[in-house]
Amino acid sequence: MSKYIQSIEYRTEIAAGGHWSLRLRRGTVMRLSDIGGGANVGMLFYNPENLLERYNAPDTLKCQHTFRLTAGHCLYSDMGRVFASVVADSLGWHDTVCGNSNAEQVAERWGARDYQRDSNQWHQNGYDAFLVELAKYGLGGADMAANINWFSKVAVDAKGNMALVPDHSAAGGQLLLRFEMDTLVLLHNCPHPLNAAPEYPTGPVQVELGLAAPVAEDDHCMNSCEENRRGFHNNALYHLGQA
Amino acid sequence: MTETLTTSSRAAEAATLRQVVPAGDYYIGLLKAEQVLRILDLEGNQAADTLFYSAENSAERYSATDTIREQGNVYLTTGSSLRSNENRVMLEIVADTCGRHDTLGGACANESNTVRYDLEKRCMHSCRDSWMLAVAEHPEYGITKRDIIHNINFFMNVPVTDSGGLTFEDGISAPGKYVELQAAMDVIVLISNCPQLNNPCNGYNPTPVEVLVWDS
Numbered sequence: 001m002s003k004y005i006q007s008i009e010y011r012t013e014i015a016a017g018g019h020w021s022l023r024l025r026r027g028t029v030m031r032l033s034d035i036g037g038g039a040n041v042g043m044l045f046y047n048p049e050n051l052l053e054r055y056n057a058p059d060t061l062k063c064q065h066t067f068r069l070t071a072g073h074c075l076y077s078d079m080g081r082v083f084a085s086v087v088a089d090s091l092g093w094h095d096t097v098c099g100n101s102n103a104e105q106v107a108e109r110w111g112a113r114d115y116q117r118d119s120n121q122w123h124q125n126g127y128d129a130f131l132v133e134l135a136k137y138g139l140g141g142a143d144m145a146a147n148i149n150w151f152s153k154v155a156v157d158a159k160g161n162m163a164l165v166p167d168h169s170a171a172g173g174q175l176l177l178r179f180e181m182d183t184l185v186l187l188h189n190c191p192h193p194l195n196a197a198p199e200y201p202t203g204p205v206q207v208e209l210g211l212a213a214p215v216a217e218d219d220h221c222m223n224s225c226e227e228n229r230r231g232f233h234n235n236a237l238y239h240l241g242q243a
Numbered sequence: 244m245t246e247t248l249t250t251s252s253r254a255a256e257a258a259t260l261r262q263v264v265p266a267g268d269y270y271i272g273l274l275k276a277e278q279v280l281r282i283l284d285l286e287g288n289q290a291a292d293t294l295f296y297s298a299e300n301s302a303e304r305y306s307a308t309d310t311i312r313e314q315g316n317v318y319l320t321t322g323s324s325l326r327s328n329e330n331r332v333m334l335e336i337v338a339d340t341c342g343r344h345d346t347l348g349g350a351c352a353n354e355s356n357t358v359r360y361d362l363e364k365r366c367m368h369s370c371r372d373s374w375m376l377a378v379a380e381h382p383e384y385g386i387t388k389r390d391i392i393h394n395i396n397f398f399m400n401v402p403v404t405d406s407g408g409l410t411f412e413d414g415i416s417a418p419g420k421y422v423e424l425q426a427a428m429d430v431i432v433l434i435s436n437c438p439q440l441n442n443p444c445n446g447y448n449p450t451p452v453e454v455l456v457w458d459s
Contacts, residue, residue: 052388058307058349061409063358067347068407078371080354093407097317097347099308102330141328142302146393156403160318160343162311193312230358 004087004178005029008210014041016202017124019188021133023048026239029087029212030177030185034151036203037171040192041150042100042126045075045083046184051139053077057096057146063227067156068093069148072224074180074231081238082231083183085221088176091169093153098162099146100126101193110200123200129188137184150175152192164194178212178221180235249321251338251423253279253457260456266449267368267438269377271384273298274426274456279337282434283421283453284398288414288446290437291397292350292370295325295333298429301385303327307346307393317403319344319395325424333430338423341416345401347409350374350394351439360441370394370435377433384431396437397422399444413443425459 013035014020024030032041047053056078064073071089074082103113106125113123130144151169154162189205191197215222215232222232255261258281264270266289274280275298282291297303309326311317319325321339324332349355352371356364371391378386398416403409438449 056349056355056393058347058393059352059355059358062348062401062411063355065409065411066407067403067409076355076358078352078354080352080356080358097308098312099306104330140302142304142389144328146308155405155407156317158405160316160403162315162317227358230362233362234354234357 002088002176004176004213006211006213008208010209012207013204014187014189014207015120015204016189017122019124019129019133021136021184021186024179024183024185024209026179026181027212028179029210031208032150032175033206034169034173034203035171035206037169037173038167038201039151039169039189039203039205040195041205042130042188042190043148043150044130044145044186045077046137047077048182048184051137051143053079054143054145055083060096063231064225068153069096070094072220074221074228075148076231080231080234082180082235084177084179086175087178087221090174091151093168095149095152095154095192096146098149098154098193100130101191102127105193106191109196124190126188126190126193129190130186133186149192154194164192180232181238247321248340248342249338250340251281253281253423255455258455258457260454262454263451264434264436264454265451266436266445267373268436269373270432270434270454271377271381272432274430274432276426276428277459279423279425279457279459280432281421281423281455282397283419283455284416285418285453286450287418287420288416289450289452290399290439290444291452292435292437293395293397294391294433296384296386296390296431296433297327297333298431301390301431303329304390304392305333305395307395311346317347319346332427334424334426336422337425338421341398341420341422343400343415344422345396345399346394347403348396348399348401348411350435351437356441364441367440368438370437373435374433386431386433396444411442411444414446
């Protein structure tokens with residue numbers, strides 16, 4: 001068991017094309033595992049106490065001078081607070097600038113979404129998956145910020161050209177998030193928008209939920225840069241008076 | 244994207260609107276389909292943090308992710324189509340004498356300033372506060388905080404490194420450099436002329452930009 005995990009309390013699988021949302025408390029962990037390889041998990045965060053506070057990809061990137069996400073990084077809201085820390089990661093690079101697949105792209109590449117024909121193996125797309133989950137909280141397309149694409153690497157050359165790196169996530173690829181404040185998590189297991197595979201991906205993703213070990217003074221994420229120490233200070237201020 | 248500089252033949256005297264926007268201030272206004280907007284960096288090295296909304300439906304707005312994904316490149320320059328969150332083309336960059344503009348770095352906010360620089364810098368003026376004032380003073384556009392999102396930083400230079408780093412470098416803009424955009428639909432233009440004093444995006448000296456609009 002990772003030193004960051006006190007216990008795992010629940011384990012499930014999200015099938016390809018599946019989506020889910022749930023509120024995770026401060027001090028919980030979520031471990032994502034790519035069971036068969038080649039997964040992509042889209043993810044967004046909101047503050048359940050104020051849904052206008054949401055994951056902010058630009059702030060996350062510029063606060064940590066990074067284009068990729070990996071272990072040691074904090075995932076920031078637009079209010080200077082840390083929703084979650086990436087405490088462990090076997091992949092080294094995850095994308096947060098490409099957004100979602102949409103119905104048109106998916107139809108063009110793999111055939112249209114058709115529940116009548118495909119039942120729950122239908123070709124769901126990331127954009128519509130998020131729209132469905134957002135609507136459950138009174139949110140809509142305007143609230144859909146730039147999301148994270150876990151397990152997907154998009155590299156950029158010197159001229160700025162972007163490319164999805166094929167076969168980046170092997171079977172067993174894993175990352176661990178620790179939530180640093182109460183967070184509404186939206187996620188889907190829909191293809192990355194740059195995925196050009198011949199078939200619609202069918203691999204499930206395992207999601208484990210549990211309790212986090214207390215944040216140590218020498219915690220890697222909190223101390224990986226001065227910016228993150230200040231982010232944790234902002235969280236402490238947000239939780240002032242709370243046990 | 245090749246960084247080819249493209250000049251414009253439009254004469255400033257023929258513009259239907261000319262407005263100087265001082266640093267720390269905002270511009271908000273309608274740009275109708277076919278109209279052309281120029282943002283002019285008057286004194287050089289000045290970031291213009293910009294958002295676009297469909298005039299018909301402010302929930303449809305500029306989307307950095309759709310824009311860079313569809314063009315396969317993270318930088319904006321002549322030929323870039325600026326796309327909405329519904330993946331429709333809102334505007335196209337038709338001239339650019341700077342060569343490269345950022346859409347990864349987002350805007351400065353008081354809250355992110357506390358993380359990036361110092362907790363006690365929370366009261367230094369920021370782009371997001373300019374936008375908050377803009378939408379508060381102009382309820383007629385129907386834009387609220389939920390619509391304030393991932394923007395374009397015209398004239399800002401934020402290169403991505405091979406190893407996946409993101410660096411904020413000295414601007415490649417200079418006095419008189421400009422970018423010109425033609426609208427493909429009626430859009431609301433919202434610009435914060437960046438007041439940031441803590442990094443090189445404005446050369447540590449925020450200066451005015453000018454907004455010009457032509458009918459075509």
